[in-house]
Amino acid sequence: MGNIKDKVAIVGMGCSKFGERWDASLEDLAIESAYEAYEDAGVGPEDIEACWVGQVSAPVAGIGATSIAEALKLRDIPVIRNENWCTTAHIALIEACIAVASGLYDTVMAIGVEKLKDTGYPGLGTGRGMSPVLEARRTAPGSFGLIAKRYFETYGLSNEEGKETLAKIAVKNHDNGSLCPKAHFHNKITLEKALNAPIIAWPLGLFDCCGNSDGSACAIITRADRARDFRPDPVYMKGYGISMDSLLPHLRPGFDWLHFDALIKSSHKAYEMAGIKNPREELDVAEVHDCFTITELAIYENFGFSPRGKAKEDIDSGFFARGGGLPVNIDGGLKCFGHPIGASGLRMTYEIYKQLQGKADLPERQVKNPRLGLSHTFGGPPQISAVAILGNEKG
Amino acid sequence: MTGIVSYGGYIPALRLDRKLIADAWGRNSIGGERSMANSDEDSITMSVEAAANCLNDRKREEIEGFFFASTTAPYKEKMNSTLIATVLDLEREVVTADFGNSLRAGTAMLKAALDSVKSGSTRNFLVAAADSRLGYPKSDQEQTFGDGAAAVLVGDTDPVATFEGSYSINNEMIDVWRNPEDKFVKTWEGRFILDEGYTAHMKEVVSGILKKYDLKPADISKVILPAPDIRTHGKLVKSLGFDPKTQVQDPLISNVGYCGTAQPLMMLTAALEEANPGDILLLAAYGDGADAMIFKVTDQIGKSMNRCKMSALIENKMMFPSYARFLSFRDILEAQPGEPFRLFPSATVSWRERKSSLRCHASRCRKCGCMTFPVQRVCYNCRSKDDYDEVRVSDRAGKVFTFTRDNLGGRSDDPVIIQTVAELEGGLRFYGIMTDCEPDTVELNMPVELTFRRIYEGAGFHNYFWKLRPVRRGGAN
Incomplete structure (x- = not known):
């Protein structure tokens, strides 16, 4: 397999306000993030040679990319849609990077956009997947909730200890979200509040579940050797990894619900491409897929941030908090920034991009002198994982 | 020798204390509790349960026929028995038919299966009856009705009870009925339908079959008489001259309820579970007339079978706490809609x-043995393509x-x-x-x-x- 390390750079990014955007359509959200990205990169629509769109649930299936191209008046260029559960925007970004690395294009766009709040109901609805019978009553919290009890049992946590450990992740992400103007939620919560919240899918309570939001994020990508023509502080693609487990975890013989191959392999491929040996030490900031608190915990261990069974110690010591050894989800994560499915991967990358440039919107949430950051989404029941590692220096 | 080869009952786990119904309407409870189908149960699912209990570890490919009887079949047009036969993983060549429209459908079906085997047309015939009938909210029937099912396997080899004969009479009367648009069972005046309908015809059919086969009430070990209520049952037993203490099969009203077409087979199942070799069982059931049958228990009855007995099904229960939710489960009340579905059936x-x-077939890879459900064409483990056996799980x-x-x-x-x-x-x-x-x-x-x-x-x-x-x-x- 080849390597795109330092061949491609992001020279502009935009991110819409996330939340219940009753005022904004799918198209409005795309315009909001794309025009911020144009301005940031100093380009216009005429400079874009191809566009990759991350979009899951446009009002009618299968039309997402054309809706966005039409909204942005992208003319005479390829517009390609990616749809891969929650990794949608990451894979759109990675595809765009690969296209530039191939030498075919100089400047391209990757944009993720999702409008969830036009459905008339909260949440993503019941029944997920392909089979109307087998997966009829599957829900997102139900699927991820299945991880929790196995984790508690394997590592000897009582239900109470387990729930408290998860709640601490929620408290951290709410604390981070409170400082993030574009996030969906800005409320700080106490451990007690998290523990006493209504149960959604036991042991996951309300605050263990991410926000159901509208939003969009966009990146302008170019060849690394041209990046400084656009701006003095481009952010370079250091490595990526995408991995898919070949059977729904629920059905997979022998699966322990702890060792997610998709997480392990996607992160390791990205580390290898980026030349990272010890992610816990070498990464300065990470945005990972906290659709539910238990997912964030599983990622700590599958990504090698924490040793197996030891995530609790790192959570208790604040290792992943703002100012800790490896701040995770410093913008509030999916928990507070919100999770418009097809936009999230680019939103997380937006945060890493800003952090690596030292341009976090509020100084108190700027990580000190970061060099390497990771963004990640984990999609499906869960089954597919995508990782991007970015750096602010070549080499 | 034609007879019953196996049998198995089913009673839903949920029970509703009749007091909850009575209190909601300011009435007196008739006492005890009734069985109620869960929100995910109906006459098809209950039949599958009873049939699986009956079939046990028998080879399902040997079954040559399957009949289903119910007055509450989920489909009015579309054969319910084909669905059940498929779920039971029976062969596609199996003869199927649905019986319905009368509480006598259960015994009519059993008689047809016995006749099929006796004639030599088939060797093994499975029958299952289930009902989940609705009495009007507040009515006596709402309290007395129960939900349940039973299945009987009829065959020509090693029966546990041989089929000794039958007798039937018809009765054309508007006593208990439902028009196509009716959700709830309708009845004419109670005394008329019990005296001139149920009791008169049950007496006549029992006396008739005893006479036909030259038997006296004292020759019968257990008389199995499904009845709409306990009082009517008691009066009938007394008038026929059976000893209520020793000769009468419990009508299951007090703690299960009256389960429609399934009741005769449920009571027959319960009787067989306690029977001894040589016992003579007399089954009679009413519904627009009456059917009676006589079975003689053989020494095969003692052979241990791993089935769940009616007594265990009665004992294994969950008390359902809410009459309002009972009404909602039965689509009588419409509760606030829940989250919408994203996956639409096709x-x-x-x-x-x-x-x-x-x-319920899984795939088992012929190369590596990996088993997955549902069937995977490409093996999850070794990626062999289309090289698997289907296994019922x-x-x-x-x-x-x-x-x-x-x-x-x-x-x-x-x-x-x-x-x-x-x-x-x-x-x-x-x-x-x-x-x-x-x-x-x-x-x-x-x-x-x-x-x-x-x-x-x-x-x-x-x-x-x-x-x-x-x-x-x-x-x-």
Whole structure:
């Protein structure tokens, strides 16, 4: 397999306000993030040679990319849609990077956009997947909730200890979200509040579940050797990894619900491409897929941030908090920034991009002198994982 | 020698204290409790349960016919017995037919199966009856009716009870009926229908069959007389000259209820479970006339069979706490709608997936042995393509591997879904919903078994699939 390390750079990014955007359509959200990205990169629509769109649930299936191209008046260029559960925007970004690395294009766009709040109901609805019978009553919290009890049992946590450990992740992400103007939620919560919240899918309570939001994020990508023509502080693609487990975890013989191959392999491929040996030490900031608190915990261990069974110690010591050894989800994560499915991967990358440039919107949430950051989404029941590692220096 | 080769009952786990019904209407309870189908049960699913209990570990490919009887069949047009036969993983060549329209459908069906085997047309015939009838809210029937099922396997080899003869009479009378648009059972004046309908014809058919076969009441070991209520049953027994203490099979009214077409077969099943070699059983059932049959118990009855007895099914129960939710489960009240579904059923998809979703077939790779449900054409483990055997796994025991109590996925009147991953015998993983279970009692490694249930309604037809539940049928697998 080849390597795109330092061949491609992001020279502009935009991110819409996330939340219940009753005022904004799918198209409005795309315009909001794309025009911020144009301005940031100093380009216009005429400079874009191809566009990759991350979009899951446009009002009618299968039309997402054309809706966005039409909204942005992208003319005479390829517009390609990616749809891969929650990794949608990451894979759109990675595809765009690969296209530039191939030498075919100089400047391209990757944009993720999702409008969830036009459905008339909260949440993503019941029944997920392909089979109307087998997966009829599957829900997102139900699927991820299945991880929790196995984790508690394997590592000897009582239900109470387990729930408290998860709640601490929620408290951290709410604390981070409170400082993030574009996030969906800005409320700080106490451990007690998290523990006493209504149960959604036991042991996951309300605050263990991410926000159901509208939003969009966009990146302008170019060849690394041209990046400084656009701006003095481009952010370079250091490595990526995408991995898919070949059977729904629920059905997979022998699966322990702890060792997610998709997480392990996607992160390791990205580390290898980026030349990272010890992610816990070498990464300065990470945005990972906290659709539910238990997912964030599983990622700590599958990504090698924490040793197996030891995530609790790192959570208790604040290792992943703002100012800790490896701040995770410093913008509030999916928990507070919100999770418009097809936009999230680019939103997380937006945060890493800003952090690596030292341009976090509020100084108190700027990580000190970061060099390497990771963004990640984990999609499906869960089954597919995508990782991007970015750096602010070549080499 | 034609007779009953096997038998098995089914009573839903849920019971409703009749006092809850009575209190809601300011009436007196008739006492005891009634069985009630869960929100995911109907006459098809209950028949599957009873038939699985009856078939036990018998070779299903030997069954040559299957009849289903009910007055509450989920489909009015479309054969219900083909669905049940498919779910039971019977051969496609099996003869099927539905019986209905009368409470006598259960015995009529049994008689037809016995005659089929006796004539030599078939060697093994499975029959199952189930009902879940609705009395008007507040009515006596609402309290006395119960939901249940029973199945009988008729055959020509080694019967546990031989078929000795039958006698039938018809009665044309508007006594108990439902018009096509009726949800609830209608009845004419009580004294008229009991005196001139039920009691008169039951007396006549019992006397008639005794006379036909030159028997006296004292020759009968157990008389099996389904009845609409306890008082009517008691009066009938007395007038026929049977000893209520020794000769009479419990009519199951007090703690189960009157289960329509299934009642005769449920009581027959209960009688066989306690019978001794040489016993003579007399079964008579009313519905627009009456059928009577005589069976003689053989020494095969003592052979131990791993089935779940009626007594155990009665004992193994969950008291249902709410009359309002009972009404909602039966579509009498419309509760606030829950979360909408994203996956819409398609008859085409259901048809294509029938081997896994109905027959409960898993794939077992011929190269590496890896078993997966539903069937995977490319092996998950070794990626061999189209090189597998289909294996029925509905009868495999399992244990909970992991679970969560999901408050989003359920119906609004039955909101908690226990999403469960179970490991079945052979290392196979099964993902499903746990039913018939208090959510707080689920634990890792809890023994579970598969049960066929309704999943949801959509596209104008019923959607069924397998669920998990705490072991109840048990050894009957």
